[in-house]
Amino acid sequence: MLDCYGGEYIPLGAELGLKGSAMGTLIPTPKAMIKGAQFTGARHAQPGDLKEVANLVASGDIDVTLAHVYPFKLDSIRDGYKELGTGHVRGKLVVTIP
Structure with a gap:
């Protein structure tokens, strides 16, 4: 499952029995990270x-x-x-x- 919105679907995925590696998010919220979601996106991007x-x-x-x-x-x-x-x-x- 990929949460493109902002972490709200990560707790729902956990309630449905998904494990951390089966969940991803574009926005690394603390709640998503606690559930073990994988962060996908610009991890080390610089302004230019x-x-x-x-x-x-x-x-x-x-x-x-x-x-x-x-x-x-x-x-x-x-x-x-x-x-x-x-x-x-x-x-x-x-x-x-x-």
């Missing part, structure tokens, strides 16, 4: 890192492959998670936000 990467992509020095682009709709986002869950995605999955 995103700008540097953006410049490398813009210059063509880094090639970013898009596997699929989904519109910002519930069914589409669900489809994106299903695709991600296959474990066979080659490239980035993107959700466009209007």
Whole structure:
């Protein structure tokens, strides 16, 4: 289970019997860490890192492959998670936000 919202689903996952390694969060709240959730995200990012990467992509020095682009709709986002869950995605999955 991946909690993209902010830790509120981690206690629910624990109540449902999920172990720490089966739960992940993008936002490392104390409550999530106590439950053993794995933190996924920019662990050691520096302020200029995103700008540097953006410049490398813009210059063509880094090639970013898009596997699929989904519109910002519930069914589409669900489809994106299903695709991600296959474990066979080659490239980035993107959700466009209007």
